[in-house]
Amino acid sequence: MHRRLFVIASTVLVMLVAASLALALGYALSVRQSHRAVEGYARGTLEDSEAVVRYAIREIGSLAALAGQPCDAWSTESLSLQSYLSPFVRQFGIIDDQGNVYCTNFGAARIPSPIEMMQAFERDGVFMTVSDTEVRQRRSLVIAVPMTGGGAINGLVAPDEFAHPSVVRHLGRFGHASLLLDDGSEIVVAKGGAAHPDGSWNTRQSADRGIVKSVRSEDYPFRAVVRADPGFVLRTFKNNLPLIAPLAALLGASLGLLFYRQTTRQMSLEQSLRRSVARDCEDFRIHYQPIIELETDRCVGVEALIRWQHPSMGMIRPDRFIPIAERNGLIVPLTRWLIRTAIDELAPQLYGDPKFHVGINLAASHFRTFDLVDDLRQLVAYTSLRPSQITLESTEREILSDYDQTPLRVMEMLSAQGFSIAIDDFGTGHNGLAFLQRFPAQILKVDRTFVDTIGTDAVKRPVLDAIVDLGQRLTMGIIAEGVETPEQAAYLRAMGVPYAQGFFFARPMPVADLNAYLEDLEQSLREAAMAKSDNVRRLFGTETPPAAGGIKP
Numbered sequence: 001m002h003r004r005l006f007v008i009a010s011t012v013l014v015m016l017v018a019a020s021l022a023l024a025l026g027y028a029l030s031v032r033q034s035h036r037a038v039e040g041y042a043r044g045t046l047e048d049s050e051a052v053v054r055y056a057i058r059e060i061g062s063l064a065a066l067a068g069q070p071c072d073a074w075s076t077e078s079l080s081l082q083s084y085l086s087p088f089v090r091q092f093g094i095i096d097d098q099g100n101v102y103c104t105n106f107g108a109a110r111i112p113s114p115i116e117m118m119q120a121f122e123r124d125g126v127f128m129t130v131s132d133t134e135v136r137q138r139r140s141l142v143i144a145v146p147m148t149g150g151g152a153i154n155g156l157v158a159p160d161e162f163a164h165p166s167v168v169r170h171l172g173r174f175g176h177a178s179l180l181l182d183d184g185s186e187i188v189v190a191k192g193g194a195a196h197p198d199g200s201w202n203t204r205q206s207a208d209r210g211i212v213k214s215v216r217s218e219d220y221p222f223r224a225v226v227r228a229d230p231g232f233v234l235r236t237f238k239n240n241l242p243l244i245a246p247l248a249a250l251l252g253a254s255l256g257l258l259f260y261r262q263t264t265r266q267m268s269l270e271q272s273l274r275r276s277v278a279r280d281c282e283d284f285r286i287h288y289q290p291i292i293e294l295e296t297d298r299c300v301g302v303e304a305l306i307r308w309q310h311p312s313m314g315m316i317r318p319d320r321f322i323p324i325a326e327r328n329g330l331i332v333p334l335t336r337w338l339i340r341t342a343i344d345e346l347a348p349q350l351y352g353d354p355k356f357h358v359g360i361n362l363a364a365s366h367f368r369t370f371d372l373v374d375d376l377r378q379l380v381a382y383t384s385l386r387p388s389q390i391t392l393e394s395t396e397r398e399i400l401s402d403y404d405q406t407p408l409r410v411m412e413m414l415s416a417q418g419f420s421i422a423i424d425d426f427g428t429g430h431n432g433l434a435f436l437q438r439f440p441a442q443i444l445k446v447d448r449t450f451v452d453t454i455g456t457d458a459v460k461r462p463v464l465d466a467i468v469d470l471g472q473r474l475t476m477g478i479i480a481e482g483v484e485t486p487e488q489a490a491y492l493r494a495m496g497v498p499y500a501q502g503f504f505f506a507r508p509m510p511v512a513d514l515n516a517y518l519e520d521l522e523q524s525l526r527e528a529a530m531a532k533s534d535n536v537r538r539l540f541g542t543e544t545p546p547a548a549g550g551i552k553p
């Protein structure tokens, strides 16, 4: 009950964390989207502004004939007509050589033109600055184009013209767009959103607030700057919520469900494991994989590999349930059952051939107490088996402990009693030589990953050679694991590796199949031996083979 509550609470937590992560991701995407949108507005504002300025320059150029002309009715009317026809330029003016505007579409004037200041911001013969003249309470852009015959014509473009009305409207809802001229002056194109606390809209001052994007013009001395107020991201996020929220909920629910199913499955796996072990391991079977002596091709022993035939889930791999059995204190009774059953099933081989051995896999828990030592001592006392017929296999991981000397003591005691100790999956740990020197192991089982390098990985294969060399120098028995091809078997044989196991020779199998396999193997070895002696007979005729000293001429 306690555990179930814990699982439910953890599931809720997983759901919440997953949904929050999805929301956080949605928010991050909204931030990105907001930045992109603001940059898009800046780009759009710049493109619109450039188009307007280009158009305005062309319109100003069309009035070239008025440069240097007196400000009479014709000039004024021409300027008026042009401003009336122009979609962008609100006012035209004629500038004299001193830079003063002496004529506009409203008649004669005497407006000192900031032409000197403008000169600093000239590009391709066009002058630009911000005029003090306000159009709809906003300062506008003045463009002056000098004419070849002297003087210049200027035009005043209202800020509203620099962006499409829909963009202005949209921008106005969340921020502020302006054209920032190289002389430092600014024309506000669209004004909205939250203003700077001091009431100003100056884009440079508010760069620390909200999102600010600026795009420079390659043709004109200005850049478009768009600033979205700080609430813009939140608004984008809110707009995205109808899509993000269901996704977050779905992700939370799916991960929660997955977690719940996985945990309850694990729990039910634990329960059925416990149940089966309590019923004398009724759902467990043992498969035996032959170990072959490479020189003679004979089977000298087997490795016992446990199988769990789950009543409803089918065959479960040992890698999956052994860790569960370990965590739940079930591995010791399970191994006890395995040893007892294996010795029972392999009785003909074990009692019939004192050299035949069975390999038993041990887990870390077996090395924490001395129970195994007692169990095995009793086993050999009650049977006529030799301890050397039982090979106890364990990996470096399971035996090594920095804090506890018990595993080493257990190993030493087992070894002293004559049991064979094999280091399983050798080479996958990190201890190598130091490990082998410390532990009383007689057999080294080379991990499958190294055998796999034969014929496939010339770079890593020297590691296999080094492991084999190490085992040989330490006069240990070597078993190569996972031999799958004849090339691998031939290579290992040539290297002097004495034993091997793997799918090339035989897969793990139930005892009935093993008995049949062993019979077949014996039969084929007998036939091979007979074939050899037939060859010898054919070679030397029916006469008795020559005694030592040589072949008869």
Ligand SMILES: Nc1nc2c(ncn2[C@@H]2O[C@@H]3COP(=O)(O)O[C@H]4[C@@H](O)[C@H](n5cnc6c(=O)[nH]c(N)nc65)O[C@@H]4COP(=O)(O)O[C@H]3[C@H]2O)c(=O)[nH]1
Binding pocket: 289, 304, 305, 306, 317, 318, 319, 322, 335, 338, 361, 362, 363, 393, 424, 425, 448, 481, 482, 483, 484, 501, 502, 503, 504, 508
């Ligand atoms: N790809 C390939 N695989 C091959 C080949 N030859 C053998 N194998 C597989 O390699 C594994 C060898 O066992 P292991 O290294 O001791 O690795 C064993 C062992 O660590 C553990 N295990 C199995 N039975 C027991 C047991 O009774 N007790 C404990 N504590 N662990 C066990 O589970 C692991 C996996 O066992 P299995 O699934 O039976 O997998 C077995 C075997 O079926 C080959 O040529 N190619």
